[in-house]
Amino acid sequence: MPDPSTPAVFDVAILGNGAAGTLLALHLARAPGRALRVALVGTGEAGHGVAYSTPFAEHVLNVPAAGMSAFDGEAADFARFVESAGGLDAVNAPFAPRQLYGDYLGTRLAESFGASPHRLQHVPARAIGVDRRGDAITIALDDGTAIAARHVVLALGNQARRLPFDAPVLDSWDWAAIRALPADADVLVVGSGLSMADAVLSLDARGHRGIIHVLSRHGRMPLPHALGHAPWPVDIDALCALPLRARLHALRDIAREAARTGAPWQSVLDGVRPHVRRLWRSLTPADQARFLRHGVRLWDIHRHRIAPHVHGMLGELQSTGRLHVHRARLQALTARGDRLHASATRGSGPLELDVDAVIDATGVETGASAMGQPLVDALLASGRARPGPHGLGLDGDADGRVLGAHGSAHPDLWMLGGLRLGTLWETTAIPDLRKDAAALAARLAGD
Numbered sequence: 001m002p003d004p005s006t007p008a009v010f011d012v013a014i015l016g017n018g019a020a021g022t023l024l025a026l027h028l029a030r031a032p033g034r035a036l037r038v039a040l041v042g043t044g045e046a047g048h049g050v051a052y053s054t055p056f057a058e059h060v061l062n063v064p065a066a067g068m069s070a071f072d073g074e075a076a077d078f079a080r081f082v083e084s085a086g087g088l089d090a091v092n093a094p095f096a097p098r099q100l101y102g103d104y105l106g107t108r109l110a111e112s113f114g115a116s117p118h119r120l121q122h123v124p125a126r127a128i129g130v131d132r133r134g135d136a137i138t139i140a141l142d143d144g145t146a147i148a149a150r151h152v153v154l155a156l157g158n159q160a161r162r163l164p165f166d167a168p169v170l171d172s173w174d175w176a177a178i179r180a181l182p183a184d185a186d187v188l189v190v191g192s193g194l195s196m197a198d199a200v201l202s203l204d205a206r207g208h209r210g211i212i213h214v215l216s217r218h219g220r221m222p223l224p225h226a227l228g229h230a231p232w233p234v235d236i237d238a239l240c241a242l243p244l245r246a247r248l249h250a251l252r253d254i255a256r257e258a259a260r261t262g263a264p265w266q267s268v269l270d271g272v273r274p275h276v277r278r279l280w281r282s283l284t285p286a287d288q289a290r291f292l293r294h295g296v297r298l299w300d301i302h303r304h305r306i307a308p309h310v311h312g313m314l315g316e317l318q319s320t321g322r323l324h325v326h327r328a329r330l331q332a333l334t335a336r337g338d339r340l341h342a343s344a345t346r347g348s349g350p351l352e353l354d355v356d357a358v359i360d361a362t363g364v365e366t367g368a369s370a371m372g373q374p375l376v377d378a379l380l381a382s383g384r385a386r387p388g389p390h391g392l393g394l395d396g397d398a399d400g401r402v403l404g405a406h407g408s409a410h411p412d413l414w415m416l417g418g419l420r421l422g423t424l425w426e427t428t429a430i431p432d433l434r435k436d437a438a439a440l441a442a443r444l445a446g447d
Contacts, residue, residue: 009150011149013039013139014039018157021040024437025040025113031441037119042124042125042126049157052099052102058201059097062194064095065082070105085103130375162362167358181357185208187211188215189212189215193300193301194222195363200313200323221325225306226267229263232263233271239272240278243287277425330343340356341354367391379402384410393418393421417433
């Protein structure tokens with residue numbers, strides 16, 4: 001590693017080596033122009049991050065393989081990779097195991113730089129601070145060293161939200177620990193979204209026989225994809241002209257119209273999907289806040305769907321009495337001997353549960369100040385960054401430059417992925433990430 005007093009200087013330093021950072025590096029490798037020195041900063045295998053690091057085959061992508069290419073112009077690239085790896089079968093097709101996607105990104109990264117004039121260096125550390133020195137930004141790393149770069153991109157990935165209790169709780173991303181639970185353990189999963197589905201899949205794959213309780217404030221479970229239907233044509237201009245409440249009514253009307261022709265509601269969401277950013281930005285700040293208070297979970301279960309066979313498995317567990325879904329708010333969690341006692345409130349009265357284990361599946365932390373990211377904390381404290389709209393992620397301009405506390409854009413500090421949530425809303429799905437990565441790579445290579 002470089003000496004802290006004389007840091008190595010790169011043209012571009014990408015802070016984070018999960019899917020977002022790896023996609024940017026991939027597109028930089030293909031960018032024309034003079035040879036660039038690129039640093040990819042992060043621990044673990046490039047491309048895997050949290051989402052794609054699971055080693056267990058039951059964890060499949062929530063999108064068919066045909067929609068997961070790293071490149072807009074090569075739509076079948078990932079599907080070909082999966083086929084060559086034998087990653088599809090009669091049970092999960094066309095939803096490939098998630099680990100394969102991390103393998104795919106890592107493989108394409110090595111291939112792309114192997115055939116590129118640009119040079120990539122993996123820096124196995126985490127960035128904890130940045131400071132401008134002359135014409136470059138110095139990046140402090142958690143191993144005590146530093147590097148410097150002319151341009152820095154924050155691609156920090158997702159941080160788990162944490163339950164505010166002292167009792168021992170398993171992280172929903174700690175799949176090995178979940179699989180190690182006794183088969184007859186009674187388990188409480190807090191949260192009913194995609195992370196819950198992963199946790200239940202891990203338990204079921206282990207041969208779990210105990211009772212699984214799922215608790216969330218809304219009690220809504222993920223909905224399935226409907227395959228074999230083309231996206232329904234939606235007049236996006238007309239939707240953008242409407243306030244929030246009228247938009248939701250209009251979408252319901254469109255879904256009913258589609259149903260009369262035999263098309264599922266999923267086809268309507270697929271028609272809306274490429275225009276989500278425009279729809280978000282065309283809402284007034286008051287309507288955005290109203291959506292976040294009242295509509296976001298309803299949107300999530302319709303927009304972020306799961307593989308049909310996963311949905312079927314959850315339904316079967318419910319029908320056989322092994323999985324119980326509670327619409328309630330968790331108030332307390334305490335240890336009672338070898339078990340945990342959960343106290344919750346619901347419309348029909350108190351809910352008291354005694355279980356052997358609790359899994360925190362409350363999802364991703366979206367508030368910048370609550371992420372627990374040392375680098376984000378340092379940027380906010382120094383005024384180099386400010387929270388994004390509604391406190392979501394960091395604030396940035398239309399091109400992804402980070403805005404400082406007074407609203408001015410840094411010319412050489414950028415962000416990619418989840419940190420752009422407040423300004424764009426749709427920021428972490430692969431079709432959006434690959435477009436953003438390609439656009440940012442072109443800017444950086446041409447600067």
